[in-house]
Amino acid sequence: MSLFAKPQSKLVIRKLTAVSGVDVPAQDAPILVRKDSGDGMTPILVIKQEQLPFQRMPEATVTGIVAVSSVHGQRYFDKQGDSLDTEQLHVLAKALMRGEACFNPMHLNHPDGTPIDAGYCTEALVIDKRLAKAMNIPLPGGRECLIASFRVTDPTTLKMLESGVLTGFSIQGEGVRTPVTKSAGPAQSTINAVMGFEF
Numbered sequence: 001m002s003l004f005a006k007p008q009s010k011l012v013i014r015k016l017t018a019v020s021g022v023d024v025p026a027q028d029a030p031i032l033v034r035k036d037s038g039d040g041m042t043p044i045l046v047i048k049q050e051q052l053p054f055q056r057m058p059e060a061t062v063t064g065i066v067a068v069s070s071v072h073g074q075r076y077f078d079k080q081g082d083s084l085d086t087e088q089l090h091v092l093a094k095a096l097m098r099g100e101a102c103f104n105p106m107h108l109n110h111p112d113g114t115p116i117d118a119g120y121c122t123e124a125l126v127i128d129k130r131l132a133k134a135m136n137i138p139l140p141g142g143r144e145c146l147i148a149s150f151r152v153t154d155p156t157t158l159k160m161l162e163s164g165v166l167t168g169f170s171i172q173g174e175g176v177r178t179p180v181t182k183s184a185g186p187a188q189s190t191i192n193a194v195m196g197f198e199f
Contacts, residue, residue, distance in 0.1 A: 009177035011082045016095040016173040018115035019066055019150065020107045021161060025168025026078035029145075031064030060158060061122060062103070063149040065140070066169045067092055069128070072142040082177070089126045089146040092171065096121040096148055103150035105157045107172050115172060118154035123147075 021031075068076045069086040077083045084092075095101055103119035110116060128144045131137075140147070148169075152158050160166045 008077050008081045008083065008180050010180050011084055011088070012176045012178070013088050013091050014174040014176060016092055016101040016171060018101050018104045018107070018172040019096070019121070019148065020104050020170045020172055021062065021157065021166030022106055022168055022170040023165055025170055026080050026082070027065065027068055027168065029065035029068070029168060031062055031168055060152050060161065061149050062152055062161060063123075063147065064169050065143065066146045066148045067171060068143045068145045070144045076143070083180070086126070086128045086144050089128065089144070092146050093124040093126050093148070096124040101173070103152065105160055105166060107170065118157035119150045119152040121148055122151050123149040
C-alpha cells in the first residue's frame with residue numbers, strides 16, 4: 001500500500017445538498033451537454049475530460065454519471081476512497097428528483113453554507129443490475145450508477161462548462177463514513193461522524 005493511498009470508506013448519505021460540476025472529479029466518467037435547438041430536436045455533444053468542443057449555448061442541460069457503486073461487479077472506490085452501495089444511489093436519485101439538491105459549480109457555497117444554485121435536476125436514473133437485467137440492457141461501462149441531467153441556469157457556470165473548466169460531477173452534503181478493509185468488508189471498530197463529503 002502506498003503511503004499516499006486514500007483510506008477506503010463505505011459512505012452512507014444523510015443529506016444531499018448539491019451536485020457540483022468540478023474540474024477534477026473523483027471518478028472518471030464523461031459528461032454530456034445537450035443544447036436547445038429550438039426545433040424540438042436536441043443534439044448531443046459528447047464531452048471528454050481532455051477536450052471540450054463547445055459552441056456558445058444560451059441554455060444547456062448537462063448529463064452524466066453522478067455516482068458509481070460497482071464496476072464489473074466489484075465495489076467501486078472513487079479517488080477519495082469513498083464507496084456507495086447501490087441502495088445509496090437510489091437515495092441520491094430520490095433526493096435529486098424531490099428538488100432537495102441543486103446543481104452548482106465547484107462546491108461553491110454562500111456565507112451561510114448553502115450551495116450557490118446554478119441549476120436544477122431534470123432527470124435521474126439508477127442503472128443497477130436489476131434494471132439492466134429486466135430491460136435487457138448493458139450497464140454503462142460495466143458500472144452500476146446514477147445518471148442525472150441538470151438544467152444549467154447560471155451564465156457563469158455555463159461558461160465554465162463551455163471553456164472546459166468543469167469536466168465531471170461531484171456530490172456535496174452530509175454522510176457517515178465507515179472504514180472498510182478489502183478482506184473483511186466494513187471494519188469492526190468504526191468511527192461514524194457526520195461530515196461534509198465530495199464524491
